[in-house]
Structure formats: C-alpha cells, structure tokens
Amino acid sequence: MKYDVVIIGAGPGGIFSAYELAKKSKLKVAVLETGSALEKRHCPIDGKKIKSCINCKVCSVMNGFGGAGAFSDGKYNITNDFGGSLHEYIGREKALELMHYVDEINVSHGGENTTIYSTAGTELKKICMQNKLTLLDASVRHLGTDINYIVLKNIYDELKERIDFYFDTPVTKVKILKNGYRAVTEKGNFDCKICIVSVGRSGSHWLEEVCKDLDIPTRSNRVDIGARVELPAPIFAHITDELYESKIVYRTQKYEDNVRTFCMNPRGFVVNENTNGIITVNGHSFEDESKKTENTNFALLVSKHFSEPFKDSNGYAESIAKLSNMLGGGVIIQRFGDLERGRRSTQKRIDEGTVRPTLQATPGDLSLVLPKRILDGIIEMIYAIDSIAPGTANDDTLLYGVEVKFYNMGVDVDCNLETKYKGLYVIGDGSGVTHSLSHASASGVFVADRILEEK
Ligand SMILES: Cc1cc2nc3c(=O)[nH]c(=O)nc-3n(C[C@H](O)[C@H](O)[C@H](O)COP(=O)(O)OP(=O)(O)OC[C@H]3O[C@@H](n4cnc5c(N)ncnc54)[C@H](O)[C@@H]3O)c2cc1C
Numbered sequence: 001m002k003y004d005v006v007i008i009g010a011g012p013g014g015i016f017s018a019y020e021l022a023k024k025s026k027l028k029v030a031v032l033e034t035g036s037a038l039e040k041r042h043c044p045i046d047g048k049k050i051k052s053c054i055n056c057k058v059c060s061v062m063n064g065f066g067g068a069g070a071f072s073d074g075k076y077n078i079t080n081d082f083g084g085s086l087h088e089y090i091g092r093e094k095a096l097e098l099m100h101y102v103d104e105i106n107v108s109h110g111g112e113n114t115t116i117y118s119t120a121g122t123e124l125k126k127i128c129m130q131n132k133l134t135l136l137d138a139s140v141r142h143l144g145t146d147i148n149y150i151v152l153k154n155i156y157d158e159l160k161e162r163i164d165f166y167f168d169t170p171v172t173k174v175k176i177l178k179n180g181y182r183a184v185t186e187k188g189n190f191d192c193k194i195c196i197v198s199v200g201r202s203g204s205h206w207l208e209e210v211c212k213d214l215d216i217p218t219r220s221n222r223v224d225i226g227a228r229v230e231l232p233a234p235i236f237a238h239i240t241d242e243l244y245e246s247k248i249v250y251r252t253q254k255y256e257d258n259v260r261t262f263c264m265n266p267r268g269f270v271v272n273e274n275t276n277g278i279i280t281v282n283g284h285s286f287e288d289e290s291k292k293t294e295n296t297n298f299a300l301l302v303s304k305h306f307s308e309p310f311k312d313s314n315g316y317a318e319s320i321a322k323l324s325n326m327l328g329g330g331v332i333i334q335r336f337g338d339l340e341r342g343r344r345s346t347q348k349r350i351d352e353g354t355v356r357p358t359l360q361a362t363p364g365d366l367s368l369v370l371p372k373r374i375l376d377g378i379i380e381m382i383y384a385i386d387s388i389a390p391g392t393a394n395d396d397t398l399l400y401g402v403e404v405k406f407y408n409m410g411v412d413v414d415c416n417l418e419t420k421y422k423g424l425y426v427i428g429d430g431s432g433v434t435h436s437l438s439h440a441s442a443s444g445v446f447v448a449d450r451i452l453e454e455k
Pocket of ligand 1: 033077199201436
C-alpha cells in the first residue's frame with residue numbers, strides 16, 4: 001500500500017497531523033493504530049464482575065483512536081510552563097499559537113459549551129506565595145471525559161472521509177527505503193514518502209527499538225513519582241471553582257526537592273492506568289453534572305533526574321510501581337492518618353473513614369513502596385497545601401499509589417521535529433518533547449504544516 005504520508009499512532013499528536021493534512025492538502029494519508037476505533041474501545045473493568053485491571057493484550061484506555069487522551073479528563077492546558085518542552089524546539093510564541101489553534105478546533109467540534117479557566121489575576125497566586133507554594137501560570141480548557149469523547153468522535157467522522165484509518169494494526173518495524181519509509185504490519189507493508197511517528201507513552205518501548213534499529217540517538221529523560229490524593233470536594237472548591245486545575249509547586253524544606261500537583265479532577269474519579277502491564281493510578285472527571293462525585297483528586301509528584309551511570313529513569317519508576325502491584329495486586333490505597341501513624345490501612349479503617357474512595361484499590365502501606373525521600377516530600381507538601389486548603393492533611397484523606405508519570409526517552413529531533421532522516425518525524429509524547437494533550441496536539445499541527453510548507 002502506497003501513501004504520501006503514513007502516521008503511526010492515532011493519539012492527539014497523530015490526529016492533529018491528520019486533521020491538518022486533510023484540511024490543507026490532497027495528500028494521500030494513512031493512520032496506523034494498534035488499538036481500536038473509538039466506539040470499540042472498552043475497558044473491561046465494570047466495578048462488579050471485573051474490579052481491577054486484567055492486563056488486556058491491548059489496553060483500551062491507552063490505545064485506539066484518541067490515544068491515551070480518549071478517556072482522559074480532556075484538560076487542554078495552554079501554557080509553556082508545563083506539559084512539555086515544545087517551545088524549546090519551535091519557539092514560545094509558535095507553541096502558544098498552535099495550542100490556541102487546537103483549542104479552536106476542539107471548540108468547533110463539540111466543545112463550544114465548555115469553560116476555559118485562567119490563572120491571570122487570581123488572588124490564589126499571592127496566597128500560595130505567602131505559604132511557600134508557587135502557582136504556575138496557565139489557561140486550561142476543561143472538556144471533561146464526556147465532551148472529549150464527543151469532540152474526538154466529531155473529528156473522526158470528518159477525517160474518515162479523507163484519511164485511511166487502519167485500526168488494530170500495530171506497526172512492528174519502520175524501514176528506510178530509497179525514496180521514503182516502510183511501516184511493516186501483520187496486515188502488510190505501508191510505503192510512504194513521509195512518516196510521522198506519534199506513538200505516545202504506550203509505544204515507548206517499541207520506539208526505543210526503532211531508534212536503536214535506525215541508529216537515531218536518544219537520551220534518558222526524567223520520571224515523576226508520587227501518589228494521588230483524594231479528599232472531599234469542598235476542601236478544594238475555592239481553588240477548583242475558580243481555576244479548575246491548579247499547578248502548584250512546593251520546594252521541600254528537608255531535601256529542597258520540588259513536589260507539584262498534577263492532573264486535578266474536581267468531583268472526579270480515581271482510575272487505574274496500565275502502561276505496558278504495570279498498573280498505576282490516574283484520575284479524570286466528567287463535565288456532566290450527573291456524573292460528578294463528592295470528591296476531588298490530584299496527584300503529588302516528585303521529579304527524579306538521574307546522572308551517570310544510570311540511564312533508565314522509566315525502569316526505576318516501573319520497579320517502584322511493580323512493588324505496589326506485587327503488594328497490592330494493583331494500586332494501593334492508604335488513609336493519610338494511617339500513613340502518618342506508620343500503619344497500613346485496612347478495609348475496615350477505610351470504611352470507617354469519612355472519604356468514600358472512588359477507586360476500589362487494595363488497602364496497604366505506601367511507605368513500603370515509595371522511597372523515603374519521595375514519601376517525605378509528599379507528606380511535607382500535604383501539610384503545605386493544608387495551609388491554603390485546610391482539611392487536606394486530615395486523617396481520612398486518601399492516598400493512592402503509585403502514580404507515575406513516565407516520560408519517554410528524548411528522541412534526537414531538530415527544530416522541525418524531524419530526525420536525522422529527511423521526512424521521518426517523531427512527535428507527541430513518544431518524542432519526549434511533549435507530555436500533555438495540548439502540546440502533543442500542537443506538535444501534530446506543527447509537523448503537518450512543515451510538511452505542507454516544504455511541498
Ligand atoms: C487516564 C489519563 C488521563 C490523562 N489526562 C490528561 C489531561 O487531562 N490533560 C493532559 O494534558 N493530558 C492528559 N493525559 C496525558 C495525555 O493523554 C497524553 O499526553 C496525550 O494523549 C499524548 O498524545 P500522543 O498522541 O503523543 O500519544 P498517545 O495519546 O499515547 O497516542 C499514541 C497512540 O499510538 C498508538 N501506538 C503505539 N505504538 C504503536 C505502534 N507500534 N503502531 C501503531 N500504533 C501505535 C497507541 O495505541 C496510541 O493510541 C492523560 C493520560 C491518561 C492515561
């Protein structure tokens with residue numbers, strides 16, 4: 001099968017490349033995707049018969065049209081302060097311009113009634129400063145899991161007329177041809193002049209192999225490790241009502257490590273996440289009032305960068321996550337009061353607590369899993385946040401672990417996100433350049449525009 005452009009991966013990066021190419025050119029484009037079409041993506045966990053992850057061969061939460069973002073909270077953060085380092089490649093102004101462009105597309109495909117929140121002019125900034133916390137600047141469009149799905153569906157319905165989508169079609173190899181590239185799959189070979197690789201976090205191991213094969217330099221990246229906090233929504237309502245999502249950073253007194261809040265879900269759910277068979281925790285929420293819960297959740301993460309000789313930062317975090325999987329059969333849940341008293345949580349203690357968990361996880365002891373330095377940082381930050389949101393450090397506050405934010409290794413790409421091979425681009429989270437919906441999507445638009453400019 002011959003195409004002008006083959007896109008590997010139908011996550012936000014791949015989708016927005018496809019969108020841009022479909023809108024602005026007549027190029028023949030194929031998208032190859034390991035997972036299924038959007039409507040066929042179903043996680044078997046139903047909370048009744050199947051309560052926890054059963055390690056499906058292809059995880060429906062991470063793979064398929066929409067990528068890892070399909071069932072996410074759909075928080076599109078428009079900022080250069082976090083979510084990736086796209087601006088280091090394409091410039092701050094361009095990166096913001098493209099994130100706004102992506103926002104317009106989302107809004108015009110079903111997101112028109114959603115809200116954009118902003119930290120501009122908020123009192124909270126000063127209150128944070130007065131309490132040794134830093135609030136990062138951002139605007140965030142919250143689509144919510146339900147509207148995010150509708151937006152994706154509308155975009156797909158439009159794209160499928162112009163683009164050939166091949167679902168359940170994992171690419172096994174990328175080969176270099178005389179005049180382009182070959183994506184090898186069990187369903188046949190797809191030859192193209194230009195290849196955009198956008199395989200996200202779930203494709204990280206595969207991409208590592210591809211880079212080794214093609215001798216594309218890579219570098220190790222950081223990894224963020226921590227726990228997800230769940231507490232009654234009113235405790236955080238004064239923050240979430242105004243900002244929805246706030247990225248707050250705290251520098252610990254003990255080690256001078258930075259601990260930050262991540263992925264805040266007002267009145268949302270805590271969920272399992274399966275990356276390459278390892279179960280960690282994440283969160284999301286719905287825009288629909290009837291699907292909201294009584295709790296708010298967010299992660300507290302500590303970044304780890306390793307220096308020589310150690311390179312495998314993801315491997316380090318995987319080992320910690322595996323430890324929690326070994327002890328808890330998946331995610332571990334613990335009351336903050338139990339953690340502080342040095343004892344495990346039991347189902348009885350959780351049931352007696354005032355916070356009703358939104359994820360069924362195994363009661364246990366996170367101090368047996370998380371390294372002391374990381375756990376100390378999390379505990380310190382919980383007390384720091386308690387000064388701006390009293391009640392955060394309550395005994396019944398729930399902690400789920402572990403939460404890991406894997407960063408793909410950095411792939412050596414230039415300021416066009418192109419590898420040393422002309423016409424072979426690596427974008428989105430798979431490139432290590434981005435790690436969010438808005439940055440990944442913007443990288444997709446950027447590369448498509450570069451391809452069109454060069455034609
Ligand atoms: C539960 C959850 C909630 C999240 N919430 C948010 C949020 O609110 N805001 C935010 O900014 N970010 C959020 N994220 C992160 C966000 O989803 C990612 O940053 C984003 O999806 C990255 O886009 P991507 O296109 O680079 O990769 P992905 O979305 O990971 O897509 C990559 C696609 O490539 C496919 N693929 C992989 N390997 C191959 C192969 N060999 N052949 C063919 N296809 C392949 C995969 O199946 C996948 O569909 C969340 C993530 C999760 C898991």
